[in-house]
Amino acid sequence: MDDDSLTAVLRRAADRQRGFNDRFAAYFDSLTDAAGGALETPAFGRFTARALDLVRELSLRGGKRLRVVLLYEAAALVTDEPVTGLDEAAISIELLHTHGLIHDDIIDDTPVRRGGPSTYYAYLREFPDRPDTALALAVLAGDLAAFLSVRVLLGSGLPPALALAMAAVHADVGATTITGQILDLERDFHPEPSTDLLNAVTEYKSTRYSVLAPLRLGLLAAGADPSEHDGELRRYATALGIANQIHDDWLDLFGDAETLGKSPGSDIRSGRRSYAVRALLAAADKSERELLDAALGDPDGDEETLDRVRDIARAHGIDRSLRAEAERHAREAAALAATWRGRWRPDAVALFTLLPTWTVARDR
Template sequence: MSSDAYAAGLAADRARVDAFLARLFDASQAPVPRLEAAMRHALLVGGKRLRPVLVYLAGRALGARAEALDAPAAAIELIHAYSLVHDDLPAMDDDDLRRGQPTVHRAYDEATAILAGDALQTLAFEVLARASHPRLPALMLTLAQAAGREGMVGGQALDLAAVGGHPDVEALANMHAHKTGALIRAAVRLGALTAVEEHDPRVAALDTYARALGLAFQIHDDVLDVIGDTHTLGKASGADAARDKPTYPALLGLDGAMARAHELTDEALAALAPLGEAGSPLAALARYMIERDH
């Protein structure tokens, strides 16, 4: 796949999920306009849309139609958006910027931000529940487990507990496998299960890909927090060091962290072998993950 074709496909998938998400609000009666505005601020102002793109790429690689992938793609982005709203709160990371805009609790207020996050989370399951799919229970379970105590929320708890501590690389990897990796794995699995049954061997291959990709993504994020700038990142750079958070550059050095990200990317690429040429867009995304500047 050429770089131009890949970029065009990526832009099309982002536009597709953005349109789907925008329609959720167009159809709403907006009983509480301020809450609705805060939700839109959290969800519709920029973002890489990595997780919904993964849903589309994994699903299409196994033969799913784009229309069948819209709801899972939107659902996982809603979960991601809610997590960012809560992650930015004063009780968590107390961030002022997200995607180049004031965080929700800064643009509105803390209570509204909490409620907006809650509403985005429940909307994710509403969107998925309305989808007509024979494997809907498996899709719902995938999203719930990835978002909850066994996944992202558990990872956030580990992250908060690690501030000021000195975990080793294995403990740091475990934290990120939950906080960041769980939703990335879920995105790939949602796409795969929309297309085929769980016992299809390509589902396991895609899970191996997603595990490696999720950790490579987080390591590169840690690197960008050191070498990036606030304008490009859309959030404050150097925030991890300022909060005394454990990171891969702190444990391995910048060169060591970047080398580990490349090793994991190679693992992700190798896992795609059973998909043949159908896996090439997923391979291109894996390479992009460690080349991006934000």
């Protein structure tokens, strides 16, 4: 790979991210503007305002914004002119992501997200003597983010046909993501799930909304019909999504806490059968398996235990094999994108071709 080409692609992606972050902050300002906010809220009480604050805080705190980059670049496949609807679609998909993060952190009992308290734990700190209230408010904050994500599209002033088509994509992927979350919970009832099951969880829980939906929304906004390219878009999304998830699982076991913005080892402590955990269980001998069985699902597992799990993984070459598998799927995605040359705009095709490499090389 040409390092200069990758640098240029990453610079353009970073520009997309920065520009979106400003627009995202402005969106939240518009909801609560003192001169007449766009969202009508009750005049009484403080809980509604606090829920909005926490949704805003988590949404703006960070994240890779991969969905945003994919969405804008999908439109750039078709045209280099400004495209109506991209900002609304990007805000919409990121609000759906916020919804998912809030609910994931409830399900997984996660204290830290993006370098700060998860929404659930923020409420637990505010209501230490009323955990049921904290849980209810966190669920409702996640619900608020989900409904705001649809509202962005339907209340945006976009041409009605475009708004409806985008909302249809959004509603479909939202429902699909929930089915993926349900399958994710079922997965952990399988002591050693198959790769096919893990791939299905990845596709439905994250790939459909993190990769495929942005591609469809970007093409729609640019005036193209994504259904004409559905097969290849799905194949690209699947390969990129699996590469991304395997690398996320690698980071959860081998990543640095400060860089990640959260403590590694959450999959071990929660007992989640991730790609990394599956590889560990398949490779471990009897004595190693005893340690793993004790560590898996122990929320109080200490760093010493986690270090021993890492040692087992490294002894079996799992750190290297996971990286190799992620890179294999990334190469598959890149090869698929390379076939778009000659049909779509070359600079956007270059980004889709080179982006998978970044996906499996990032450190957070």
